[in-house]
Amino acid sequence: MREDNDRQGLVLAHHGQTSLVESDSGDIIRCATRKNLPRTVCGDQVRWQATNPREGIITSVLERRTTLVRPDDRNTRNTRDHVIAANIDQVVVVIASKPSFEHGMLDRYLAAAELISAAPVIVLNKADMLDPESRARLELRLAVYREIGYPLLFTSALSKHSLVDLHQQLKGHTSILVGQSGVGKSSLAQILLPEATIRTGSLSQVTGLGRHTTTVAMLYHLPDGGNLIDSPGVRDFTLGEVEAPKLATGFREFAPYIGHCRFHNCRHLSEPGCAVQDAVRAGAISQQRLENYQALVGSLSSSSFR
Numbered sequence: 193m194r195e196d197n198d199r200q201g202l203v204l205a206h207h208g209q210t211s212l213v214e215s216d217s218g219d220i221i222r223c224a225t226r227k228n229l230p231r232t233v234c235g236d237q238v239r240w241q242a243t244n245p246r247e248g249i250i251t252s253v254l255e256r257r258t259t260l261v262r263p264d265d266r267n268t269r270n271t272r273d274h275v276i277a278a279n280i281d282q283v284v285v286v287i288a289s290k291p292s293f294e295h296g297m298l299d300r301y302l303a304a305a306e307l308i309s310a311a312p313v314i315v316l317n318k319a320d321m322l323d324p325e326s327r328a329r330l331e332l333r334l335a336v337y338r339e340i341g342y343p344l345l346f347t348s349a350l351s352k353h354s355l356v357d358l359h360q361q362l363k364g365h366t367s368i369l370v371g372q373s374g375v376g377k378s379s380l381a382q383i384l385l386p387e388a389t390i391r392t393g394s395l396s397q398v399t400g401l402g403r404h405t406t407t408v409a410m411l412y413h414l415p416d417g418g419n420l421i422d423s424p425g426v427r428d429f430t431l432g433e434v435e436a437p438k439l440a441t442g443f444r445e446f447a448p449y450i451g452h453c454r455f456h457n458c459r460h461l462s463e464p465g466c467a468v469q470d471a472v473r474a475g476a477i478s479q480q481r482l483e484n485y486q487a488l489v490g491s492l493s494s495s496s497f498r
Contacts, residue, residue: 197397199239199242200216200240201238201239201250202238202424203217203232203233203234203235203237203278204411205408205410207408211223211250213225219246223250223383225251229495230489231251231275233276233278233409234277234278234409234421234423235419235421236253237254238251238253239251239252241426256278258281258308258310260276260421261276265428276409276423277341277421277423280310281311281367282365283368284368285301285302285305285313285315286314286369286371286375287314287315287372287375289316290318293372293375295333295484296484299374299481302337303342303485304442307438307439307442313342314334315346315380316334317375318349319347320350320354321347336481338439341444347355353468358380360383362416364418365418368420368421369471376411384414385420408475410422436489437450437457437494438487443475445477445478450467450468453468459488
């Protein structure tokens with residue numbers, strides 16, 4: 193129940209028992225969380241009460257629209273995956289020519305983003321390393337994603353001009369960069385967030401979080417509008433248990449055909465009368481995308497989808 197002296201705030205970061213909450217007036221408050229409330233995460237919208245000019249207590253956590261989850265590396269039936277950020281509406285998947293990307297990996301990220309109702313964006317970074325012929329080959333490899341409606345941007349940390357479209361894509365969204373090691377996520381983040389180092393240092397002094405501010409997910413406001421969550425440790429994310437029918441909805445071009453198969457519980461593998469497989473044969477869906485979906489179905493376990 194809302195109390196009269198409650199104020200609304202945005203969780204910028206969380207570590208241990210402490211959340212950094214940005215107030216509606218832009219102040220940053222170090223907050224504890226009232227007992228019996230869920231653990232807050234970066235991106236949470238909360239209500240809080242001041243206990244002194246720089247500290248407060250979180251009294252409620254508002255409903256999350258989306259959650260970003262870190263896989264539990266122990267992969268046991270009794271452990272839970274950890275929510276590390278909330279209310280993300282855009283996932284920027286960063287790939288590069290070196291290290292070379294695989295379509296299966298890219299499709300996993302795209303499907304995971306779709307399934308948390310976050311818009312996926314593909315960024316081919318290190319474009320400065322491509323000669324015209326190499327770029328043309330990559331454009332051809334990635335053409336299927338443009339055809340099904342995914343934004344595809346070519347960027348380079350060495351060229352501010354190449355980042356104009358990315359700045360525009362991030363504007364008005366709460367986004368996070370994901371991708372395998374070595375693709376240049378950190379370099380992009382440093383350019384997109386020119387005040388991040390200064391702000392992290394000042395936050396550590398004000399809040400006492402110290403070095404931990406560089407290792408936890410933290411939300412920054414972009415200069416042109418929108419938010420970017422910087423989380424150096426996030427290379428992958430998971431969705432917990434995912435059944436094949438739900439996974440199929442993570443492949444957006446399947447949508448017109450789902451529900452039109454001969455069998456209502458069709459998994460789009462080798463069942464007769466499968467509308468998705470018929471669409472592949474008709475050229476309406478990429479054979480490679482179907483194969484990557486089928487590989488993901490085969491990799492599903494009882495504990496998580498990674």
